[in-house]
Amino acid sequence: MQKPVSRRLFLAGTFSAGAGAATLAGSKRAGAIEVAFNRNFKAPEKSFMDQYYDGAMTLVRGIRETQLENIAKAMEKTFELKQKGGSIYSHVVYGHYAMFGGSRDLPGQPWVLPQCGITPTQAEFDAMKKGDFLITDRVCENTKKVHERGVYVVGVTNNYFPFARTPAGFLRSDSVKFTIEEISDLVIDSQVSPDNGLVHAPQLPQVACCPSSGISQFSVYWPCTAALATLIGTKGKGSAIDAARNYLDTLIERFEMVGTDRPKVDWIAEKWADLVLGRRVRMLLYGHPQEVEPYIGNRNLFVNDSNICSSSAMIADQYEAKVAELRKDDIVLVCAFTSNNPLEIEAARYSRSKGAYTVAFCPYATEGDSSGLRLFKEVDDSVNTYADEKAGVVAVPGFPEKVSPVATLTGDLVLWLLTAQWADHMAGRGEMPYFWKGYHENGGREFDELAEAIYKKRGY
Secondary structure (H helix, E strand, C coil), X not given: CCCCHHHHHHCCCCCCCCCCXXXXXXXXXXXXXXXXXXXXXXXXXXXXXXXXXXXXXXXXXXXXXXXXXXXXXXXXXXXXXXXXXXXXXXXXXXXXXXHHHCCCCCCCCCCCCCECCCCCCHHHHHHCCCCCEEEECCCCHHHHHHHHCXXXXXXXXXXXXXXXXXXXXXXXXXXXXXXCHHXXXXXXXXXXXXXXXXXXXXXXXXXXXXXXXXXXXXXXXXXXXXXXXXXXXXXXXXXXXXXXXXXXXXXXXXXXXXXXXXXXHHHHHHHHHHHHHHHCCCEEEECCCCCCCCECCECCHHHHHHCCCCCCECCEEEHHHHHHHCCCCCEEEEECCCCCCHHHXXXXXXXXXXXXXXXXXXXXXXXXXXXXXXXXXXXXXXXXXXXXXXXXXXXXXXXXXXXXXXXXXXXXXXXXXXXXXXXXXXXXXXXXXXXXXXXXXXXXXXXXXXXXXXXXXXXX
């Protein structure tokens, strides 16, 4: 397994018999770090899956209920500056999902808010001038400097960086000293909580499990895209707020549809627990490579969101790194935002031929057509993401196809529902799995170094 240090620094149950509690004391920054599971806890009223689902719905509904005016105002300013010759920049690239969440090759991506790569370059910052526009979810000296020289900055709250609700001492002491509010002309509150994870397992209170950063950031980015595209397509006469509302209403509707399949998610997750505990299998994830700069071997937003990143399960690994040694009963999760990508179908077929337990989440059709080769037909079990559009969900005058997709977000929801409920079944058997704590959090690096050693012995 890869060492997590380079990846994480970039972003800034019970033990088995005989295992002791691992602690690290003496760090001035982190204090004493404890990675032992809590043995004396009150079981939560909600399953881990329901915790995640309810938390995700609260995020999206919160954006819909409180941020529409800010989204419209931000995109109206963007359109105004564009009309005056200003350039548009988008740095909505934190955390790991967001790096690839708005890639240019996504169906429904009109590229009106052109994303930088996995991190913006110094040359891009140097090119920014007064009258330009930047939407960003990262706090850094370069963003502060361009704001000071007249770039209009819209900040999106993100748990990796300080914002108004970040508790004192929560982030590393060497993290940036100012907040997103202090370097922005306007802030869109993505509703993300400072600790990112939406699952609070009493067995592992040190970590908030299953990240919300992807859903929170792109439940802002895509309605912004729909709003700006509408203004561009109508030459400023269309309603930015109506376009953003249309997107969010559709997204909430699709999340509710995914929620009806939680019983299916539950029994898939239970089988995962059976295999991990009974056969000591691995959990490998695959999604077709997007047209993006690779990040630690990953080129897919779902795989990147789950492989060695804040609040993700330590067991999640890259299919491509382990396919040559694929074993019977290994778990292979194929992650898709389209219904019939040939590379994903190939991975599913190969994995089944080796006796792996294959699961996919994906749309079951394209614009209602599920005939022919479809990923859900090629796996042992699947979960519908209820997003069969060939592109986005918001029709805009002057654009050849609908803009702003929902498939990438409903897919991320399913990914974390499965992960959360697998952890719930594991914990219910006294075998709570380990999750990564963010390196940007106070004590995160120290916790992970201790927990990873135990994870490697246990395998989960």
